[in-house]
Amino acid sequence: MGTQVRLTRSGGFAGISLVATVDLDDVPAETAEAVRAALKQVDFNPSRPRSQGGPLRGAADMYQYDLEVIGDRRRSLTAHEPLADPGLQKLSEVLLPLARPE
Amino acid sequence: MPTSHHQHRSPLACIVPPDLLRDVIREGTAAEREAAADTMAIDQTFRTLRAAFAATTAATRSAMRPMGGMGGQPQRTIYDQKNSNAIALGTVARMEGGPKVKDPAVNEAYDYFGSTYKFFWEVLGRNSIDNAGMPILGLVHYSTNYANAFWDGQGHMFFGDGDGQLFVRLTKSLDVIGHELTHGVTQYEANLVYQGQSGALNESMSDVFGSLVQQYAKKQTAAKADWLIGNEVVGPTLKPALRSMKAPGTANKYDKQPATMDGYVNTAADNGGVHINSGIPNYAFYVTATTLGGKAWEKAGRIWYDSLRDEKIKPTSGFKAFARATVRQAQVRFGDPSPEVDAVRAGWEAAKVRL
Numbered sequence: 001m002g003t004q005v006r007l008t009r010s011g012g013f014a015g016i017s018l019v020a021t022v023d024l025d026d027v028p029a030e031t032a033e034a035v036r037a038a039l040k041q042v043d044f045n046p047s048r049p050r051s052q053g054g055p056l057r058g059a060a061d062m063y064q065y066d067l068e069v070i071g072d073r074r075r076s077l078t079a080h081e082p083l084a085d086p087g088l089q090k091l092s093e094v095l096l097p098l099a100r101p102e
Numbered sequence: 103m104p105t106s107h108h109q110h111r112s113p114l115a116c117i118v119p120p121d122l123l124r125d126v127i128r129e130g131t132a133a134e135r136e137a138a139a140d141t142m143a144i145d146q147t148f149r150t151l152r153a154a155f156a157a158t159t160a161a162t163r164s165a166m167r168p169m170g171g172m173g174g175q176p177q178r179t180i181y182d183q184k185n186s187n188a189i190a191l192g193t194v195a196r197m198e199g200g201p202k203v204k205d206p207a208v209n210e211a212y213d214y215f216g217s218t219y220k221f222f223w224e225v226l227g228r229n230s231i232d233n234a235g236m237p238i239l240g241l242v243h244y245s246t247n248y249a250n251a252f253w254d255g256q257g258h259m260f261f262g263d264g265d266g267q268l269f270v271r272l273t274k275s276l277d278v279i280g281h282e283l284t285h286g287v288t289q290y291e292a293n294l295v296y297q298g299q300s301g302a303l304n305e306s307m308s309d310v311f312g313s314l315v316q317q318y319a320k321k322q323t324a325a326k327a328d329w330l331i332g333n334e335v336v337g338p339t340l341k342p343a344l345r346s347m348k349a350p351g352t353a354n355k356y357d358k359q360p361a362t363m364d365g366y367v368n369t370a371a372d373n374g375g376v377h378i379n380s381g382i383p384n385y386a387f388y389v390t391a392t393t394l395g396g397k398a399w400e401k402a403g404r405i406w407y408d409s410l411r412d413e414k415i416k417p418t419s420g421f422k423a424f425a426r427a428t429v430r431q432a433q434v435r436f437g438d439p440s441p442e443v444d445a446v447r448a449g450w451e452a453a454k455v456r457l
Contacts, residue, residue, distance in 0.1 A: 010371035011376070012249070013344075014250070014332075014340065014344055014377070015305075015377020015378060016268065016340070017371050055373060056254060056256075058293070058296075059296070060252060060255070060288075060304060061250065061251060061252035061282065063250065064371065064372060082187075082189060
């Protein structure tokens with residue numbers, strides 16, 4: 001089993017969660033490559049408030065993103081729209097088209 | 103971030119608990135002490151004003167409204183974001199008093215902001231988002247295939263064109279526009295924190311007043327209203343509607359809203375399920391309004407609005423605190439015992455929120 005990547009986009013006005021779960025060994029090579037490249041850019045450092053901070057003060061109906069990566073180790077983060085992390089932006093562009101409502 | 107076009111209340115004034123501010127004043131640095139003291143003073147001023155305001159009737163409020171200019175006239179500007187992801191204000195597409203333009207999204211936002219302003223002014227005596235004539239700023243065609251609309255907490259409402267699956271163009275729905283503008287009203291009143299129960303209450307306020315804006319525009323009674331949210335803008339995935347206040351959890355096949363506390367959902371997603379658990383106070387409002395009969399904005403809406411402005415409602419208040427506020431406000435406005443107080447109690451009982 002390869003690295004598992006799960007991206008959830010929840011919230012928004014609809015409050016519908018879209019979930020994409022991929023095993024990098026089971027997806028087309030170019031998708032796996034795009035996901036790996038994006039993951040390299042993702043900032044999992046919890047001390048950076050814009051990548052893992054809460055929603056904007058007073059804001060409502062903006063999206064929440066939850067990323068979980070399970071490989072050699074488990075890494076996760078929660079971020080809110082507007083995404084400041086270019087890696088997470090890229091990852092959502094690759095994975096959200098594969099996501100399904102939950 | 104776009105800059106604000108108005109003076110608005112510091113969120114700090116509402117989010118930070120007074121106890122914490124007192125600790126900062128006692129133990130913080132000189133600068134922190136000064137900021138905390140200012141915040142407490144602002145907070146106290148707002149609370150005093152709010153209490154004084156709540157004690158007046160709609161008629162005297164209209165007469166004593168120098169703070170918001172004349173009132174009764176919205177100040178709308180619609181910006182075209184041209185499908186960009188930029189959150190800075192785009193090109194001005196229509197200003198207050200300007201003629202209709204070719205773009206339907208621009209005209210819908212303009213017209214429905216007008217209907218929402220009119221509802222708050224005529225029914226509740228409120229002059230715009232901040233009750234002081236704040237400009238109403240809508241940004242349409244935000245991003246590409248964007249199936250969402252949001253309030254940014256800084257005076258701007260963003261609307262996407264939809265993805266054709268979840269949603270079509272979001273400006274097509276009056277209750278969606280009423281929903282977003284009400285988020286601004288809530289921010290300037292109880293400033294309910296967007297997390298867990300207070301966040302679900304925040305969401306419910308937007309559904310309640312979004313729905314009332316539509317009922318008022320259609321002159322519908324509570325019995326005739328559909329109590330649906332977003333039915334004009336859902337795409338094939340979410341048909342026939344996004345949410346139902348009458349029957350939470352039944353609006354579409356992904357609708358997981360509970361109607362009662364028995365179904366309260368604990369989740370980390372969606373800021374603690376704010377769009378899920380809002381079904382519970384939504385249902386309490388629906389039962390209250392239909393128990394009372396007549397036009398929902400006249401009594402039930404008035405009680406909910408008074409409760410949003412109740413000085414005991416804090417940014418972190420949950421369902422029980424709000425339920426108690428609605429009973430208190432019904433007692434103040436309609437007397438006790440009264441059919442209105444009974445209807446409010448019936449609403450929360452149906453939602454299984456203990457008073």
